[in-house]
């Protein structure tokens with residue numbers, strides 16, 4: 001008897017469940033196998049995922065695939081890890097979760113990638129097509145839920161569409177302004193007969209992006225630069241995404257113009273470059289903020305005039321300046337600040353063209369003013385004999401090799417890292433900027449370490465943030481990832497406490513983390529070595545020990561809850577209303 005035929009007959013019997021049909025389909029070339037084949041052809045080496053009932057066929061097929069599957073301990077972590085992997089490797093990150101709770105757990109991670117324009121393909125299991133819309137077990141409408149936080153999404157209804165959809169998803173995620181693309185995969189589609197034809201090209205009529213900027217607008221911008229007396233470059237994450245660091249450096253060195261960066265733009269120019277005035281915005285340097293306020297020409301490259309920079313006060317931001325805005329996403333032009341000279345295009349290509357046309361403006365008096373501000377308002381801190389967080393970051397910079405990657409969580413520690421770690425290159429400083437997601441750090445450090453297995457990866461975190469993804473210590477151990485965790489342990493939700501202290505007259509509300517574990521002991525329970533440090537003299541020894549110890553390591557630095565991040569421009573105040581303040 002023809003067994004396969006018989007199985008097919010049985011599978012059509014209404015009494016036979018989809019589960020039975022799925023296991024009968026295991027031997028055929030099904031949607032799951034087609035999916036993995038096309039992912040392989042897209043060059044995917046790693047998937048961060050978490051299994052479940054809707055993905056049984058896919059996890060079965062994974063056993064025969066060359067793709068390596070990494071199992072974090074939470075689906076949110078799978079997205080953060082894929083996100084950081086993409087930020088560091090420059091490839092599209094891939095993550096996977098089952099239907100319902102698995103997919104829903106990914107929402108914060110997807111929003112995080114969306115806000116920072118990171119290319120991630122998210123694969124979610126879904127209930128079988130005949131159950132869609134029936135509130136069936138573990139059903140959520142994940143394409144609906146994530147509509148505003150994805151660049152695009154697909155619900156696959158025919159297994160034969162899988163190769164085309166995957167090809168399109170990678171193309172959309174990784175081109176133009178990058179972002180997350182979700183593919184929802186119903187259970188029966190994963191088990192259904194599929195096609196192994198892989199399209200060589202993407203044909204998407206409705207998806208277009210500009211790469212080359214308009215030559216006339218670039219010429220106009222170069223003319224404006226040559227005539228300006230007080231120009232400033234405002235560089236963002238777009239510079240790094242388009243790998244325009246060299247173009248930026250060539251331009252600002254040729255024309256000798258000062259540069260400020262956003263949080264996402266850290267690394268677009270080495271922090272030690274003489275033209276670098278530091279980060280701009282809420283916790284930026286005073287000089288960077290005064291420069292924006294005073295400049296007559298603002299050359300904004302790959303930025304979105306985020307309210308962390310503008311304080312949400314567009315009528316008070318760079319009011320004396322002619323604005324040149326270079327961005328690949330036309331929707332960003334004029335969204336917040338009106339651009340006098342808009343240039344839609346890829347920053348790298350635009351800057352190459354700009355360089356050819358640029359001539360240096362006469363700006364010696366401007367530089368004298370900037371240098372005077374830098375002298376008057378240096379970014380520093382007063383060592384007070386205690387363990388100041390800034391010291392730790394300076395020591396990390398001194399002791400770590402140049403190819404080190406620094407991943408941060410969210411809070412005061414993030415801002416101290418942005419201010420005091422000497423970042424020398426693009427893709428070295430990985431942080432959750434737009435969404436500000438506590439709990440991003442540890443899974444992101446995992447993704448970063450997978451992207452660059454031979455480089456030192458530091459995670460700078462806080463006791464609040466770390467506890468939002470502490471379970472990922474197990475993942476670091478399981479995959480022998482030698483991440484060095486630098487914990488700034490102040491016993492409080494420091495950044496919120498700081499705002500309550502400064503803006504709410506020290507009326508502290510719900511910021512005390514009273515039942516913190518002993519983090520060194522906790523790490524030890526996972527098999528991770530660690531040290532606790534509470535005085536400045538121990539910093540160097542602890543960091544050296546962490547770096548030299550094989551495998552993951554935690555240094556638990558006890559810092560005072562009274563430490564504050566300065567300067568501080570409170571939200572809703574003009575960027576010149578900077579609190580320098582005393583601690």
Ligand SMILES: Cc1ncc(C[n+]2csc(CCOP(=O)(O)OP(=O)(O)O)c2C)c(N)n1
Nearest residue numbers: 411412413436438462463464465493494495
């Ligand atoms: C998921 C999430 N919840 C809440 C917040 C609001 N928030 C921003 S910073 C912060 C405190 C962070 O505390 P910790 O990680 O200990 O870092 P610290 O500021 O003390 O350095 C909070 C609660 C957030 N950013 N993300």
